[in-house]
Amino acid sequence: MNSKTLTLPAASTTAEPTSLLALALVLVVAMLVYALPGTLGHSPWKQDEAYSFGIIQHMLESGQLLIPTNAGQPFMEKPPLYYWTATAFAALLKHWLPLYDAARLASAFYVGIAGIFVALFAQTSFRARSVLSWRVLITVALYAGTIGMVKHSHDLFTDMSLCAGTAIALYGLQRLTGAAATWRDALWLGLGVGIAALSKGVFIPGVFAATSLLLPLFVRTCRTHAYRNRLLQAALIAIPMEVSWPIALYLHSHELFNVWFWQNNVGRFVGFSVPQLGAGANHTRVIEAFLFFAFPAGLLALSYLLRGGWRRLDRAEIALPLLFVAIGLAVLQASATSRHLYLLPFTAPLAVLGARGLMLLPRRFLRGVNRVLPWLFGTLALAVWLVYLASLSQETMQTWLQPLSRWLPLDYTMPIKPVPVLFALVLTVVWLLRTRWISINTRVATAQQWLFGIVLIWSLPFTLLLPWMDQAKGYGAVYAQMESAMRHDWQTGDCLSSLELGESEAPLLYYFTGILHQPVATAQQARECRWLLLESKGQPAKAPAGWTQVWQGGRDGDRSEFLQLFSRQDE
Numbered sequence: 001m002n003s004k005t006l007t008l009p010a011a012s013t014t015a016e017p018t019s020l021l022a023l024a025l026v027l028v029v030a031m032l033v034y035a036l037p038g039t040l041g042h043s044p045w046k047q048d049e050a051y052s053f054g055i056i057q058h059m060l061e062s063g064q065l066l067i068p069t070n071a072g073q074p075f076m077e078k079p080p081l082y083y084w085t086a087t088a089f090a091a092l093l094k095h096w097l098p099l100y101d102a103a104r105l106a107s108a109f110y111v112g113i114a115g116i117f118v119a120l121f122a123q124t125s126f127r128a129r130s131v132l133s134w135r136v137l138i139t140v141a142l143y144a145g146t147i148g149m150v151k152h153s154h155d156l157f158t159d160m161s162l163c164a165g166t167a168i169a170l171y172g173l174q175r176l177t178g179a180a181a182t183w184r185d186a187l188w189l190g191l192g193v194g195i196a197a198l199s200k201g202v203f204i205p206g207v208f209a210a211t212s213l214l215l216p217l218f219v220r221t222c223r224t225h226a227y228r229n230r231l232l233q234a235a236l237i238a239i240p241m242e243v244s245w246p247i248a249l250y251l252h253s254h255e256l257f258n259v260w261f262w263q264n265n266v267g268r269f270v271g272f273s274v275p276q277l278g279a280g281a282n283h284t285r286v287i288e289a290f291l292f293f294a295f296p297a298g299l300l301a302l303s304y305l306l307r308g309g310w311r312r313l314d315r316a317e318i319a320l321p322l323l324f325v326a327i328g329l330a331v332l333q334a335s336a337t338s339r340h341l342y343l344l345p346f347t348a349p350l351a352v353l354g355a356r357g358l359m360l361l362p363r364r365f366l367r368g369v370n371r372v373l374p375w376l377f378g379t380l381a382l383a384v385w386l387v388y389l390a391s392l393s394q395e396t397m398q399t400w401l402q403p404l405s406r407w408l409p410l411d412y413t414m415p416i417k418p419v420p421v422l423f424a425l426v427l428t429v430v431w432l433l434r435t436r437w438i439s440i441n442t443r444v445a446t447a448q449q450w451l452f453g454i455v456l457i458w459s460l461p462f463t464l465l466l467p468w469m470d471q472a473k474g475y476g477a478v479y480a481q482m483e484s485a486m487r488h489d490w491q492t493g494d495c496l497s498s499l500e501l502g503e504s505e506a507p508l509l510y511y512f513t514g515i516l517h518q519p520v521a522t523a524q525q526a527r528e529c530r531w532l533l534l535e536s537k538g539q540p541a542k543a544p545a546g547w548t549q550v551w552q553g554g555r556d557g558d559r560s561e562f563l564q565l566f567s568r569q570d571e
Helices: 017-035 048-062 081-093 099-126 134-145 147-152 159-176 183-200 203-218 225-252 254-270 285-293 297-306 316-334 340-360 363-391 394-400 402-406 418-432 442-459 466-473 476-486 505-513
Strands: 496-499 518-520 531-537 547-553 561-568
Touching: 017 099, 017 442, 048 081, 048 099, 048 505, 081 099, 081 159, 081 183, 099 134, 099 159, 099 316, 099 340, 134 147, 134 297, 134 340, 134 442, 147 159, 147 285, 147 340, 159 183, 159 203, 159 225, 159 316, 159 340, 183 203, 183 225, 203 225, 203 316, 225 254, 285 297, 285 316, 285 340, 297 340, 316 340, 340 442, 363 394, 363 418, 363 442, 394 402, 418 442, 476 505, 476 547, 476 561
Parallel strands: 496 518, 496 531
Antiparallel strands: 531 561, 547 561
């Protein structure tokens, strides 16, 4: 493969500033449009959102910020930076929004920070004059439009602050590889690594350490005293942030520190805590995540490397994102624990490499993609609208929407909410008129078509169908039924024991009913309380000896999880 093949097309120097500003504005608006649908308007959903909300509510009510506590039980899976931020949002906005919506805006806050620093990272990587250059905007579009980022950027969980910290640190490290690096660049690297450590532990800081130490093997400009000194400055900034909370935790409780560090960090990687904590590794999960969860940035990055990009490891703008992703994927592949969302911090470097891959694809191929994408997204949008219209009638719901009964309850009455419907209608019309904002540059147009389509297909269900989805995935209706069943017999001083109640169900029980459960290992240990709540899988359990079932329920459409409420028989 000759060098000519790998030469990226030159950035346009004749584009009018107003056109660049218009394109940037359209991209920002598009990102805001998909940042709000799905962020607001629904209760916390299982799995990560529910326990995260439990921790946030506890911090808000108790003022205790050191130990993440979920429904009365220490929950030492992750450090508390995101929870602190979400608690602040909840405290500021609780009078105007439901508590969970106010807290969830912390994710939008961190997504915005991540987007800014992804743009700066791309600007530095491409040596662009402005963050409004075509290549930077393509990178941001790929980052925002990655399947996994679209899906999880609206979630109430710590990975959003992790992504923000990663983007900040990548920008700082990319700047440090240049000859003109300053202490400010070391500050960004150290600050980003510290945020990542306080968000989710030692994994991403470890990847940054390995990447920064391996860069001198490939990049000549990283073999200088100046580079090493800047790394030392970054470490002096990051290390106090990294160790502040762990030290405070250790001084407060050696046992809880061991649970966090040894079980949830070392144990999840080595494997000795996986049987207890779950999320065992699937040896194909990392590959699946790279191909599908990180789509399209992952495939575009891979195409760039296959076209000879790997031969350019002597250039910092290639070596940094490639080493960061390669080291991270290798660690995830070796780990005893894996989930698709663990790939989220790697979407930023994949987007930078993916932009390079997109710029090298043949124009004829991209023109074909640009003809196919509108039909694909248009068909999906039409399907969402048809499902919504059919859901307004019980007769058509039962007749035409039977295939959806696996996920959504068909006996649900869809409310008509004018504001979401108007929003969805305006969004659809704007998408139909999108050609007014599509660039004449084929490569830029491809990134735009993808981002606009993803925004449309994400936003429509989370406006038109959100009440229906919340009915199926939320616990508000479930606990309202339970509370109604026990209301007349609940006495002052009563308590409720729980058996096998999950980390997601427990905090929502407290939020919707005000009842703080008392977990027990066996029904015999629950005799101090008049009430017992049992969660069973597969099929309902028989009533324990000495207990009478008062209520049984579960989320609409969920046939694998049952909640059973028992009252103690008088002795």
